[in-house]
Amino acid sequence: MASAVSATGAVRTTRQKSPLRWVLRVLVITYLFFLVIWPVALVAKATFSRGLAPVIESLSQPEVIFAFQLTLVVAFWAVLINTIFGIGISLLLVRYTFPGRRALSALIDLPLSVSPIVVGLSLLLVYSGQTGWLGSTLENAGLQVIYAPPGIVLATAFVSLPLVIREIIPVLHEIGTEQEQAARSLGASPVQTFARITLPAIRWALLYGVVLSLARSLGEFGAVKIVSGGVAMRTQTATLLVEERYGQFGPDNTTSAYAAAFILALIAVIALTIVTSLRPDKESS
Amino acid sequence: MSIKITSVGKTFGDFVALDDINLDIATGELTALLGPSGGGKSTLLRIIAGLEVADSGTVEIEGVDATRLPAQKRNVGFVFQHYAAFRHLTVANNVAFGLKVRKRSKKEIAARVDDLLRLVHLSQFADRLPSQLSGGQRQRMALARALAIEPSVLLLDEPFGALDAKVRKELRDWLRRLHDEVHVTTVFVTHDQEEALEVADRIVVINDGRIEQVGSPDELYDEPASDFVMSFLGPVTTLNGALVRPHDLEIESSPFLGASAGRVVRYTRVGYEVRLDVELTEEAGTAPVLVTLTRADASAKQLGEGSRVWLRPITPTGHDFRVPVGVARPA
Amino acid sequence: MTASSLAMPPVRVEPPTRRMGPRRSRQATSLSGASALGLGVALLWFSLLVLIPLTAVLVQASAGGWDAYWAALSSAQTVAALKLTVGTSFLVTMINILMGTAIAWVLVRDHFPGKRVLEVVIDIPFALPTIVAGLVLLSLYGPSSPLGVNWANTRMAVFLAFLFVTLPFVVRTVQPVLLELEPEVEEAAASLGASRFTTFSRIILPSLAPAITSGAALSFARGISEYGSLVLLSGNLPYNTEVASVRILSYVEGDKLTDAAAVASILLVVALVVIVALDVISRRVARHG
Secondary structure (H helix, E strand, C coil), X not given: CHHHHHHHHHHHHHHCCCHHHHHHHHHHHHHHHHHHHHHHHHHHHHHCCCCHHHHHHHHCCHHHHHHHHHHHHHHHHHHHHHHHXXXXXXXXXXXXXXXCHHHHHHHCCHHHHCCHHHHHHHHHHHHCCCCCCCHHHHHHCCCCCCCCHHHHHHHHXXXXXXXXXXXXXXXXXXXXXXXXXXXXXXXXXXXXXXXXXXXXXXXXXXXXXXXXXXXXXXXXXXXXXXXXXXXXXXXXXXXXXXXXHHHCCCHHHHHHHHHHHHHHHHHHHHHHHHHHHHCCCCCCC | CCEEEEEEEEEECCEEEEXXXXXXXXXXXXXXXXXXXXXXXXXXXXXXXXXXXXXXXXXXXXXEECCCCCHHHCCXXXXXXXXXXXXXXXXXXXXXXXXXXXXXXHHHHHHHHHHHHHXXXXXXXXXXXXXXXXXXXXXXHHHHHHHHCCCCEEEEECCCCCCCHHHHHHHHHHHHHHHHHXXXXXXXXXXXXXHHHHHCCEEEEEEXXXXXXXXXXXXXXXXXXXXXXXXXHCCCEEECCEEECHHHEEXXXXXXXXXXXXXXEEEEEXXXXXXXXXXXXXXXXXXXXXXXXXXXXXXXXXXXXXXXXXXXXXXXXXXXCCEECCCCCCC | CCCCCCCCCCCCCCCCCCCCCHHHHCCCEECCHHHHHHHHHHHHHHHHHHHHHHHHHHHHHXXXXXXXXXXXXXXXXXXXHHHHHHHHHHHHHHHHHHHHHHHHHHHHHCCCCCHHHXXXXXXXXXXCXXXXXXXXXXXXXXXXXXXXXXXXXXXXHHHHHHHHHHHXXXXXXXHHHHHHCCHHHHHHHHHCCCCHHHHHHHHHHHHHHHHHXXXXXXXXXXXXXCXXXXXXXCCCCCCCCCCHHHHHHHHHHCCCHHHHHHHHHHHHHHHHHHHHHHHHHHHHHHHCC
16 A cells, blocks of 8 residues: 555656645645744753753752653553553454443543543542542542542543554454454464454554553643642652743753653654654555 | 254344255265355355354254354364455464464474465465465465364355456366365355356355255256246346246247247347347337357358347257246346 | 554544444454453443543532532633633634645645655654643743744733644544545546646545544644643733633632532533544444445
8 A cells, every 4th residue: 555655646746746736835844844843943952052961960850850750650550551451442342242332432532632631620529538439438448549649640541541542443443353253263262362363463553552652641741730739759740840840940940841841752752753663554465 | 964054043133144044064065155145145154163153043063063162162164255364474374373273283283384385385485474475375375274273164255256257267176176185075155156056066055044945056057946046047038928048049030839039139249159139029128038149050040130030948858947937137 | 654643543434333234243243251341341440530530520510509600600710711712722723624634735645855754743742741842832932932922921822832732633634534535536537627626625625524524623622621731831821821721720729629620511511522523423434435
């Protein structure tokens, strides 16, 4: 398919070299330059405006190291949960029929269009230790959710929940059930069929979904802000640190805000670039 | 009996896919399930394989009641129309799959895969991915994969349906020869009557969820049990309200006993064959009768557009077995 | 295929539910033991994480009765915030429809060196943490702008932030459809004497319409729910640059959970409407092939 596209594309280029094409090209590049490219470049520049030393110094402060560690741990759990849940729910939605399937498949997308603030509020209402529906019960059982890491994991898992599912489902549809049926007729058990046939077939989509999920998890801000309390060295994640440092005066604080932001952006962009280039042009034949 | 199907029924919602099917398939036989698409033949095949569960009835394979047995425990080889190649595995690993999940030894697997690839003429492609094979090669790979597990029965669902005409014909001959070599009980589904007539020992005609007729290719062709079977197995035309084959019509340019008079309204030559549309004098206005004959015959009788002709059915057995009309002449 | 379809193919073409008898039903089987258990576990988690908390918002919103609900919504500051949020989201969505389609077009049909870089550029707003997005925009449009503009703490900042975070949506929904649109169809139209404009409006646009609509819906939903990118950029000035999410947050911080839930319920309803609309669109697309 990739070759077909470029082939037709080539035909087009030779056939029509209209002024409209040039106008569109220039318009699009200009738009993206002013909206994304230039501002991103400026942030990189601002981060290193005073050289490399202050950046490294600010990144080695214990608060900053803690914030990144917490962010990574939270992202790890959120992504792990979303991956397992995502694979399971995708298989159920694609391979099985059950009452309410259509409603579930529509509701799965909900977290993507709910404001992070609403996400935070909703979790607060259910899991808050004092007033939450389930919070006091959980607290009595020794599990503090709100203003603690479990709450941050919940908020992060909530906002990134559909990402794995959205990547896998189209691929599951596309590969169909014949390969799985063939495996079964050859004597493979359901577990063997999943591990040897289904999982390899969806692996690129899954990896892509996981990386998107990871990027979203590392960068979640609004929902985490409400449920975490943002206490330095306890519940402050990297994005919360950026906000706090930016609001404080002095070049050192500004530098550490920029440095943390730069690292977050770098991780996101690197992850995306790696996966986009790793992913084969066309998985099927 | 290798496969014994008793009173099998299956519905999808209010669609009746199979209605009280009873069928015995003998060991070592090559059987075709023939019928129009949506007639239930694929569903029956999938029920035998355990890929679909029958609503009622039982399926026995090699004397064992397999009705409730999941697909992976039936030891049935299944070949899909669209190959169902494992895209991420090489040709050799595709073929080895069934043996690997059975935890056979590496040495045994390698030897068996080697044999099978030789059998299906794919030895030189062992390390390729399915995407690097042609359709015909992929289907041969799928066949080798199904044979690898030494199945008690081999089931093929429209195995050549996705291939082009030439490859189809080659694979058809090849399947017949393969079956003569391997002798595994084989059932294949097809909607192509030529395929069924050419390859199968026995044909089961299925339509609307029911078995219309079971028999050898000759029996079905010469003694169709119904209009449906007759029209499905070859071209038919209507003469005086009866179904006949267009090449089973006697045509002369002068009157003879029992013949109906008419006029040639269309003359078409297709290679060695000549097709005539004859409008009967007594039935002017109805659909013309289709007559086919050889070119030599047509020119000997000096037939052309506008010729006056007389028609009468001939039968190989010498007697008239006209069937009352129930089916219109297919387009 | 070019870079990717970055998590935004909302027009999820599902096979129409069984209608045509046997062939369809093979795609899906009904639940049995293990899968039913799996569904149970999945639903439990989904309820604990998403459904129960969102229900709690609606319950909390109704806790003070209809009058309290209405009072929270009709306070001048809330109305101003909602107006700004919805108005800006709408405007931004309109721009995305035009620019997003243009960008998708250029990415699919144009060829020039460095095009692959643009693919990554499109994904940046999605990948970037929203708080960083605010910082990014601030660097070009803030007090120390090399352009000499200072739009920080103005409505222009809200507009820019929305534009930035919603950039990928229309592009990523239109792109795959455009890729699959066969050039033969356009060539056939041209051979039948259609001008390029006619070809575009009669042939291409109708095929793209569902994708554009769903991209626009996603972009609108993202706009009205945006928060993070505004934190550093807009100043959150009441009656001026305060958006709905910030309004909710300040209620939460003031421990007025019922008022917060009331405003949140409006955002939730909009999100639900968008979800239902997308579902309807995707089903229509699936039906018409």
